[in-house]
Amino acid sequence: MLSPATETELSEIVAGAAGPLRVVGGGTRPVGRPVPGEALSVAGLSGVVLHDPGALTLVVQAGTRLDEVEAVLASEGQRLPFEPMDHRALLGTGGEPTIGGVVAANVSGPRRIQAGAARDSLIGVRFVDGRGTVVKNGGRVMKNVTGYDLVKLLAGSWGTLGVLTEVAFKVLPTPETAACVRIAGLSDYQAVEAMATALGSPFEVTGAAHVPGAAPVTLLRIEGFAASVAYRAGRLAEVMAPFGSVSVQEDAGAVAEEWRRIRDVTAFAERSGDVWRISVKPSDGPDIAKRTGGDVVYDWGGGLIWALVPEGTDLRAKLGPFAGHATLIRASEETRARIAPFQPEAAPIAALSAGLRAQFDPRGILNPGLMG
């Protein structure tokens, strides 16, 4: 494994690479087409470059462990707004996720609907492109429209356009407490309607999930200062009363644990089968979920569906054409080689994507083929 300790070393390795490189952060998210080539670890580029709590900004090297990042922010009562999912339980992987991996995969969690995705909090990047050239874009300030936004382009590019070396974020204060309004017994359709009502209320819901099954439960999270949370959870419970049996969980520890399970899709962690992640218009959620033929969990008010299906299922064939995208998150290497893990793009978009790849990695050596 190639393990550079500095950005300069990393750039020399990429510039001198004779063949494909498999870019690795913490190695906790083996998603996408299996990639050939020598492993290139970014873990050596670690450490906080700058934390400016009064400006709500954090700059870190890309190989920094996520738990270190979170600890640094917590020491000032702050956090990453986008609630990145930990894939280890679901994918059965070990090791420690890195912040660069979070960005490369644009990993978000339930708070995506209110606070945005990783790409929305990301305000600056440094990366090494496929030629070995170091490029910077964005910066350390949260309002910046100077030049094209390559920050967004790099977020979610899975190491195929460049190897991230440094990432900068807008961070937010960690709220004092959280509560969860729970509605029992709703069908998927009722749940999506209830979640739409909650998200369309002025009570600032920061999570809206639905777990179907023998005892279905719909979860609505409220965060903030204690008195405000109590008020808003109470008002939201009133608004939700017509939908079903409503209760309010006020124990912040229990609320955090419940949302960690939603975030990490622990419902499917111990069960066998392939796991797909489908992003759709929320109101389309129940119909799409039905078409999967498998068990599902809804997040993002119904707009994110996690589906558990028998191993080797070509889920897109079952879904047919739909507005949105489906990504194969957990499957054997054989399945991931056979079924495109990322949603194939319409021809004009695919041409732009291929053009960008050719510009940033002309030799095709960075995670070649990972995204299909």
Next chain:
Amino acid sequence: MEMPEPDAAILSRKSKIVDRLRAALPAAAVIHDEAELRAYECDALTAYRCPPLAVTLPASTEEVAAVLRICHAEGVPVVPRGSGTSLAGGALPTADSVILGVSRLTRVLEVDYDNRLIRVQTGRTNLSVTGAVEQEDFFYAPDPSSQLACAIAGNIAMNSGGAHCLKYGVTTNNLLGVTMVTMAGEVMEIGGAHLDAAGYDLLGVICGSEGQLGVVTEATLRILRKPEGARPVLMGFDANEVAGACVSDIIKAGVLPVAIEFMDRPCIEACEAFAKAGYPMCEALLIVEVEGSPAEIDAQLGLITQIARRHNPVELREAQSEDEARRIWLGRKSAFGAMGQINDYMCLDGTIPVSELPYVLKRIGEMSKEYGLGVANVFHAGDGNMHPLILFDANKPGDLELCEAFGADILKLCVEVGGCLTGEHGVGIEKRDLMTTQFAPEDLEAQMRVKDVFDPAWLLNPAKVFPLAASRARRERAFAA
């Protein structure tokens, strides 16, 4: 400001090009008369003017595609134009270019409260997007100060912000999807009602690309439910440093106000003279606004005023009524008009790390003396987006050039302290030649590679964003082809 030499061959083919455009669009949608073209010779950066070859005002995505196909085939540059409110010259034409204005594309295509989105044609103004959903108590969050006039197309091109983006983000955080037409005339859908991209985040790179990658004709925007209420508090301090420290303490305390606005003494004085909002005469004013139920607002403002008291404010005024809230905002919202009464002014919008605020204001004050030009500062303090207004006299020979040199020095200072040239107005032509102070050649090269993919002939919105020297080789190569 250097602009590329117009292509004589294109100028000589004007009548043929106009004929082709007139064959594709209704007669009224193609403007080519010299006198009428004058209306399009500049945007809100009025110091630079150049009438275009022709103006087209298509009324549908298909007509936009037809215009672009013709211009692509003829090798004619195209300048996309929203409402022409750019302060950076983002819609400045060249003599050999065709303007593609979206002002006739104003329809609301879909409102979907259940999924919290609206789909509009992009010639629609920012404020009228909120206007289309406010009867259900929803709103579109990005609120640039030109929101009465500016078009969504321009908001997307510049990734516009506003006073409330500390809480709600800027355009890119509120944009779900677009219908875009490439320079070659190809129509594509990017994003939609779902979240996040299937592959690369093309939407993210299109937003803020200053109309150089494609023409966006329709947009799906996120709408939000209005908060139960909002209330501002006004605080005066006897030094910029103290106000800056107060902002930092408020943010560190875990409160996230929806807006924190800062004004310095020259700005306070001008606003007070103009709007008579009853502002105290002091060195620095903060307006902090919070949202929620009345009790939530009380609690947040309680915490904020407690923090402010530690900084010995000379004034602390919480709005007790709608009218008082309106008066607190009145002065701030009339800042630009107030400065305009006094003088010609140039508005900058560099961003700095909030912690550098006292130092930067001190340096601007010193430079103001060196240049002999006055400056008033009004500032989105929560996110570090400065708006220094440099006062000059347009009728005095050399004053504009002096003002531009001063502005460039302020922007260089912003970059020096870890900030950037522009927080929400865009680069346009205004800051084009300063790009090398913020970016190394390879950083610009990476951005230009994106342009190569979307617009290989380099025809869309020429001479913006990139220094002409940096883009010369590409433009010449494209021209030769």
